[in-house]
Amino acid sequence: MITIIGGGPAGRNAAVHLANAGEEVRLIESGGKNGIGGQCLHYGCMLVCGLNDVARVRAQSAILNRRGIFKSVPEIDFTALINGLGEVQGKIAGFLDQETKDAGVEIIYGKEARVRGKTVLIEGESHAPEHLLIATGSRPMVPDVPGVGLPGVYTSHSFSRLRTLPEKVTVVGGGIMAAEFSFIFHSLGSAVDLVSRSGFLKNLDPRLRAAALRDLSGVTLHENSRMIDIGGKNNVNSIRFEYEGAIKETECDAIFLAAGLVPRSESITGLDKGPSGEILVNRKMQTGVPGVYAAGDVTGCPCLTPVARREGIVAAENILGRTCEMDYSAVPQSLNLMYEYAFSEKERKEGVSLWVPGPAGPGTFWSVPDGHTGLAKVTADPYSGEIEEIGIAAPAGGIIAAYTTFLIRMGANVHDFDKFLEVHPEADGLSSLIKYASRRFEREREN
Ligand SMILES: Cc1cc2nc3c(=O)[nH]c(=O)nc-3n(C[C@H](O)[C@H](O)[C@H](O)COP(=O)(O)OP(=O)(O)OC[C@H]3O[C@@H](n4cnc5c(N)ncnc54)[C@H](O)[C@@H]3O)c2cc1C
Numbered sequence: 074m075i076t077i078i079g080g081g082p083a084g085r086n087a088a089v090h091l092a093n094a095g096e097e098v099r100l101i102e103s104g105g106k107n108g109i110g111g112q113c114l115h116y117g118c119m120l121v122c123g124l125n126d127v128a129r130v131r132a133q134s135a136i137l138n139r140r141g142i143f144k145s146v147p148e149i150d151f152t153a154l155i156n157g158l159g160e161v162q163g164k165i166a167g168f169l170d171q172e173t174k175d176a177g178v179e180i181i182y183g184k185e186a187r188v189r190g191k192t193v194l195i196e197g198e199s200h201a202p203e204h205l206l207i208a209t210g211s212r213p214m215v216p217d218v219p220g221v222g223l224p225g226v227y228t229s230h231s232f233s234r235l236r237t238l239p240e241k242v243t244v245v246g247g248g249i250m251a252a253e254f255s256f257i258f259h260s261l262g263s264a265v266d267l268v269s270r271s272g273f274l275k276n277l278d279p280r281l282r283a284a285a286l287r288d289l290s291g292v293t294l295h296e297n298s299r300m301i302d303i304g305g306k307n308n309v310n311s312i313r314f315e316y317e318g319a320i321k322e323t324e325c326d327a328i329f330l331a332a333g334l335v336p337r338s339e340s341i342t343g344l345d346k347g348p349s350g351e352i353l354v355n356r357k358m359q360t361g362v363p364g365v366y367a368a369g370d371v372t373g374c375p376c377l378t379p380v381a382r383r384e385g386i387v388a389a390e391n392i393l394g395r396t397c398e399m400d401y402s403a404v405p406q407s408l409n410l411m412y413e414y415a416f417s418e419k420e421r422k423e424g425v426s427l428w429v430p431g432p433a434g435p436g437t438f439w440s441v442p443d444g445h446t447g448l449a450k451v452t453a454d455p456y457s458g459e460i461e462e463i464g465i466a467a468p469a470g471g472i473i474a475a476y477t478t479f480l481i482r483m484g485a486n487v488h489d490f491d492k493f494l495e496v497h498p499e500a501d502g503l504s505s506l507i508k509y510a511s512r513r514f515e516r517e518r519e520n
Contacts, residue, residue: 076202081111083369084208087385128260190343211370220303239327246331288410358388407471415474434500436468449502458486
């Protein structure tokens with residue numbers, strides 16, 4: 074018997090993989106009947122998708138309205154939006170539940186499992202499975218400041234409790250999650266302040282960052298600002314922060330915390346953990362206790378669904394006795410605003426960087442007059458043609474980055490892209506930029 078704790082992307086994918094291989098698998102999910110799918114489905118990626126789809130339509134409508142093509146920008150029925158999100162998420166959870174059970178996995182819903190080394194405890198009963206996979210995921214980081222418990226403070230886990238769209242919202246955080254929710258709130262119609270402890274989107278390529286900031290041009294940024302406290306009585310009404318030694322304050326009727334994720338490992342003992350509580354594993358996803366594996370966000374960054382899924386499969390393969398290691402080189406990821414700001418990079422980045430504005434195409438045509446058609450970037454070694462980094466801002470940037478990264482991981486270099494046939498029209502500047510790099514490097518080598 075194999076026990077898996079957590080029905081998110083890591084645990085569920087491992088469970089189905091193992092059951093398909095003929096193993097007896099029990100999956101324990103604390104999150105009730107609809108809990109399967111984990112944070113990704115209920116409080117993360119799918120929540121952002123559902124909201125961003127609406128936000129983008131409104132942002133595009135605003136562009137067409139400015140041009141006089143649309144006579145108005147659609148008004149949002151916020152209650153219908155929240156109810157609709159829950160309905161669709163419930164439907165997806167139903168599909169996942171069915172698929173998992175059809176594979177032969179036994180699912181135990183609504184039980185919080187605790188772990189001591191290799192022993193699993195559920196409601197006072199304990200058992201020691203032959204193999205154990207811990208995939209308990211992560212949760213939003215909640216900074217310990219006065220007022221953080223006031224009504225009106227939300228995270229992605231409590232977003233669905235919002236009854237009305239806030240008039241003024243302050244988003245706290247400086248990374249992808251903070252950017253995505255700032256875009257959503259602003260596009261839906263809220264006035265948005267963003268308070269970021271360090272530089273906002275500081276890890277993003279500067280050109281991608283500059284392009285992303287155009288999608289966030291209506292958001293008031295407070296960078297390098299440390300949150301001090303949250304004010305209010307029955308509901309939040311302000312937030313104070315320190316900027317260059319001075320105390321500043323913004324008024325708001327809601328605060329959205331998007332300051333990162335922390336591993337959900339407090340119910341796990343008897344295993345080695347890192348400073349943030351992440352369970353320490355090797356590249357086979359093995360912990361220090363034989364037969365005990367961990368995968369997904371509970372093992373720390375990067376907190377991404379495809380990484381969690383793959384880690385779950387790697388753990389499952391090793392449980393099946395087939396040696397398999399996790400490969401973290403060039404993991405593609407995306408920041409979703411009006412466009413998708415997607416990128417991947419290898420550790421080594423010593424090549425030549427080239428970039429080009431995005432072409433007119435589906436989703437960028439009406440942004441040509443504003444000069445905001447996105448962009449593409451590539452960094453490659455001019456001698457070997459090895460691609461070390463890609464970046465793209467385009468309506469389908471995430472898909473373009475995923476497939477291009479796959480080719481790069483398979484060893485494709487800039488010259489291989491000479492044979493690449495693109496689809497036209499498509500707002501993809503990356504393939505033509507890589508072809509240009511190929512010709513240019515060849516020319517330079519000849520001279
Ligand atoms: C707002 C937001 C946006 C995101 N956007 C993206 C994105 O665009 N792309 C992307 O790749 N990633 C995104 N992520 C990250 C992604 O959601 C996570 O990386 C992914 O869900 C991790 O999967 P997991 O299986 O490790 O854990 P989780 O999805 O967190 O699932 C863990 C499961 O374990 C259960 N559990 C926890 N403790 C116990 C216990 N003791 N007993 C039983 N069950 C337990 C939980 O209920 C949960 O269902 C986003 C996250 C957030 C919060």
